[in-house]
Amino acid sequence: xxxxxxxxxxxxxQGSLLASKLLxxxxxxxxxxVKVSEVHGMSQRGGSVVTYVRCGDKxxxxxxxxxxxxxxxxxxxxxxxRYVDHLKKGGVIVTNDQRIDPMPxxxxxxxxxxxxxxxxxxxxxxIDSIDALSLALxxxxxxxxxxxxxxxxxxxxxxxxxxxxxxxxxxxxxxFMEINKKAFALGRKAGVIE
Amino acid sequence: MxxxxxxxxxxxxxxxxxGCSVVSSYPGTxxxxxxxxxxxxxxxxxxxxxxxxxxxxVAFGASLAGARSACAMKHVGLNVxxxxxxxxxxxxxNGGMVICVADDPGMHSSQNEQDSRHYAIAxxxxxxxPADSREAKAFTRLAFELSERFDAPVILRMCTRIxxxxxxxxxxxxxxxVKKDYVKNPQKYIMAPANAIRRHPFVEERTAAIAxxxxxSDINRVEYSTDRKLGIITSGTSYQYVKEAxxxxxxxxxxxxxxxxxxxxxxxxxxxxxxxxxxxxxxxxIEEHCKAIGIKTEGKNILPVVGEFSQSVxxxxxxxxxxxxxxxxxxxxxxxxxxxxxxxxxxxxxxLAKNKLTVLGDIGCYTLGSAAPLTxxxxxxxxxxxxxxxxxxxxxxxxxxxxxxxxxxxxxxxMHSGMxxxxxIAYNGSNSTVxxxxxxxxxxxxxxxxxxxxxxxxxxxxxxxxxxxxxxxxGINRVRVVDPYDLAETEKAVLEEVAAEEPSVIIxxxxxxxxxxxxxxxxxxxxxxxxxxxxxxxxxxxxAVSVKEGKATVDETLCTGCGVCSQLCSFDAINQPE
Numbered sequence: 001x002x003x004x005x006x007x008x009x010x011x012x013x014q015g016s017l018l019a020s021k022l023l024x025x026x027x028x029x030x031x032x033x034v035k036v037s038e039v040h041g042m043s044q045r046g047g048s049v050v051t052y053v054r055c056g057d058k059x060x061x062x063x064x065x066x067x068x069x070x071x072x073x074x075x076x077x078x079x080x081x082r083y084v085d086h087l088k089k090g091g092v093i094v095t096n097d098q099r100i101d102p103m104p105x106x107x108x109x110x111x112x113x114x115x116x117x118x119x120x121x122x123x124x125x126x127i128d129s130i131d132a133l134s135l136a137l138x139x140x141x142x143x144x145x146x147x148x149x150x151x152x153x154x155x156x157x158x159x160x161x162x163x164x165x166x167x168x169x170x171x172x173x174x175x176f177m178e179i180n181k182k183a184f185a186l187g188r189k190a191g192v193i194e
Numbered sequence: 195m196x197x198x199x200x201x202x203x204x205x206x207x208x209x210x211x212x213g214c215s216v217v218s219s220y221p222g223t224x225x226x227x228x229x230x231x232x233x234x235x236x237x238x239x240x241x242x243x244x245x246x247x248x249x250x251x252v253a254f255g256a257s258l259a260g261a262r263s264a265c266a267m268k269h270v271g272l273n274v275x276x277x278x279x280x281x282x283x284x285x286x287x288n289g290g291m292v293i294c295v296a297d298d299p300g301m302h303s304s305q306n307e308q309d310s311r312h313y314a315i316a317x318x319x320x321x322x323x324p325a326d327s328r329e330a331k332a333f334t335r336l337a338f339e340l341s342e343r344f345d346a347p348v349i350l351r352m353c354t355r356i357x358x359x360x361x362x363x364x365x366x367x368x369x370x371x372v373k374k375d376y377v378k379n380p381q382k383y384i385m386a387p388a389n390a391i392r393r394h395p396f397v398e399e400r401t402a403a404i405a406x407x408x409x410x411s412d413i414n415r416v417e418y419s420t421d422r423k424l425g426i427i428t429s430g431t432s433y434q435y436v437k438e439a440x441x442x443x444x445x446x447x448x449x450x451x452x453x454x455x456x457x458x459x460x461x462x463x464x465x466x467x468x469x470x471x472x473x474x475x476x477x478x479x480i481e482e483h484c485k486a487i488g489i490k491t492e493g494k495n496i497l498p499v500v501g502e503f504s505q506s507v508x509x510x511x512x513x514x515x516x517x518x519x520x521x522x523x524x525x526x527x528x529x530x531x532x533x534x535x536x537x538x539x540x541x542x543x544x545x546l547a548k549n550k551l552t553v554l555g556d557i558g559c560y561t562l563g564s565a566a567p568l569t570x571x572x573x574x575x576x577x578x579x580x581x582x583x584x585x586x587x588x589x590x591x592x593x594x595x596x597x598x599x600x601x602x603x604x605x606x607x608x609m610h611s612g613m614x615x616x617x618x619i620a621y622n623g624s625n626s627t628v629x630x631x632x633x634x635x636x637x638x639x640x641x642x643x644x645x646x647x648x649x650x651x652x653x654x655x656x657x658x659x660x661x662x663x664x665x666x667x668x669g670i671n672r673v674r675v676v677d678p679y680d681l682a683e684t685e686k687a688v689l690e691e692v693a694a695e696e697p698s699v700i701i702x703x704x705x706x707x708x709x710x711x712x713x714x715x716x717x718x719x720x721x722x723x724x725x726x727x728x729x730x731x732x733x734x735x736x737x738a739v740s741v742k743e744g745k746a747t748v749d750e751t752l753c754t755g756c757g758v759c760s761q762l763c764s765f766d767a768i769n770q771p772e
Binding site for chain 1: 200223354355359361437438504516518519527531534559562565640729735739741751
């Protein structure tokens with residue numbers, strides 16, 4: 001079984017924990033050894049958050065280091081750029097193209113580098129950028145950006161759509177089940193992969 | 195049945211399976227979920243104690259009564275519980291007792307990077323260190339067996355990457371433990387000098403006996419590679435990084451028990467390889483032990499003392515090539531944690547910053563009042579230090595210090611260790627002004643109940659300690675409550691109380707905006723005609739407010755309609771909807 005490293009990055013409060021839970025469940029279901037590593041606490045308060053998901057025959061380290069990620073799933077543009085050095089050569093960044101200003105930008109101490117993804121693309125970094133927020137709203141809630149992005153990520157995997165849906169049924173709150181399934185479907189068929 | 199489990203959840207499962215029936219803890223990242231998950235088992239009585247010392251002593255009492263018991267805390271919590279810890283080593287246990295402590299290498303959510311292993315050595319208490327969730331459960335179960343077998347409390351040492359990483363765990367049934375009989379035994383449990391003098395030799399003999407156990411127990415294991423040039427001695431999460439970096443190309447002695455250490459095993463492993471390196475995060479505890487018993491070893495000469503390890507840290511230390519990667523040419527602005535939109539602390543810190551007061555801060559979400567643009571805090575040391583510290587500051591500074599200095603402490607932190615400092619202010623007489631930011635929850639660790647919230651860990655109603663009465667009972671006559679969403683009222687109260695010729699307490703009270711029962715109001719509306727782009731509303735550092743194209747803008751997905759920004763506007767441009 002091939003091993004895979006996936007990083008989920010975003011802004012504290014965006015729902016990355018549910019995304020990593022879903023991903024972990026899917027990969028366990030496929031028979032992989034899986035490790036999922038999160039950071040709780042202080043950094044959750046609107047700060048930059050990172051979750052590592054690793055799978056393979058046998059996984060040792062719970063974290064993903066520079067140049068090791070096959071995929072980076074980002075909930076926000078700037079965060080995609082922040083962690084690009086963790087991407088393996090030839091890896092793919094799946095990102096929401098939403099912009100959320102960090103405090104140094106809000107206070108005017110820094111400019112938000114709006115063109116940052118374009119300059120990374122020019123360097124040859126594979127970036128799959130989608131408007132996950134609009135798709136989440138279309139599905140029924142701005143809170144399911146996480147599941148839209150998982151839907152998008154699923155396009156890159158050999159794992160069956162049924163397996164993903166089963167995992168959603170196991171981890172998502174019952175109250176929002178239909179919204180989450182719709183969000184997953186919208187993410188999965190969004191845009192065209194370059 | 196297999197389940198993907200967080201390390202902390204696996205510890206809770208281990209507590210359940212081992213037949214543990216009492217858990218008392220104080221929340222602290224990265225240890226909090228141990229107790230939260232344990233509370234989901236009806237068979238375990240769980241509680242949030244006011245602090246870690248209380249928690250450890252509750253667990254001791256439960257052990258004395260014959261039950262298997264535990265307490266959980268973060269590394270700095272063990273400082274608070276250190277007093278019972280050292281003497282618990284002498285009394286030993288009746289029912290098995292486990293102390294779970296979670297270190298935070300890299301300081302993801304902590305004020306220091308202390309290494310708890312020093313406590314195990316200093317208190318002569320055995321310490322186990324799991325390397326993943328599977329071991330977290332297994333070692334928790336083993337810890338109870340060892341505790342009862344050797345008559346010692348046992349410390350289970352977690353760290354952030356074990357506590358907050360998930361891996362697959364095989365679930366087992368709860369064992370039938372019979373609660374031990376309670377028999378009065380003053381020689382064992384009354385640690386007055388005459389008895390303690392007799393217990394100390396027992397502690398020394400016990401350590402020797404456990405060390406002997408550690409020589410042959412499979413909790414410590416050798417994994418030989420075909421290559422014996424390099425041998426690595428390691429434990430916990432460092433083991434995982436070593437295996438990640440080397441695969442099976444290195445011989446490893448993996449220690450599951452980090453105190454006491456198995457001297458014979460260490461020596462025989464060292465003799466079986468050409469070069470020995472100890473790989474351990476934080477302090478060179480194992481390395482120094484090896485050197486003390488005459489093993490020629492390396493360690494901190496090639497590895498850092500500071501921060502977390504990772505596979506690349508190990509790779510770099512041993513000259514293994516790291517993978518290539520692209521980097522970003524643009525400067526990426528940092529994204530530090532901030533107070534949430536609608537956070538009740540924001541209005542208070544705005545008032546304190548505006549009046550240029552010296553502010554002694556404390557541990558909690560409100561520590562974020564130190565960040566730009568508010569930069570309202572002068573010091574943060576440890577739980578409760580703001581209340582004790584302001585008294586010393588005012589006594590030493592003299593002059594009008596009492597009229598321009600305040601301290602800020604949360605409701606939970608005040609119950610944890612602010613009360614004693616307040617008693618000191620009243621008793622030893624400084625006209626200090628203590629502000630309790632009461633958001634009706636323990637916020638930073640993710641919403642745990644505490645003695646002032648009126649609910650227990652299960653969410654059931656509990657005795658609610660009244661902060662106003664408590665402060666008065668501690669000798670403070672001037673106690674007043676303000677709503678931090680009301681800037682004018684808050685400012686008036688602060689200015690009056692710092693000027694008062696006696697000690698005072700201001701309770702800045704409003705529930706955390708993230709609590710489920712707190713309903714957000716409609717977002718504020720900006721009148722772009724009236725807005726002059728003066729950026730006054732930006733002074734509160736609210737993530738929902740920014741200035742775009744010269745005009746204030748509100749992020750409607752974040753704004754809770756708290757209205758603090760609208761009170762700052764001089765042009766009536768920010769309004770609540772009708």
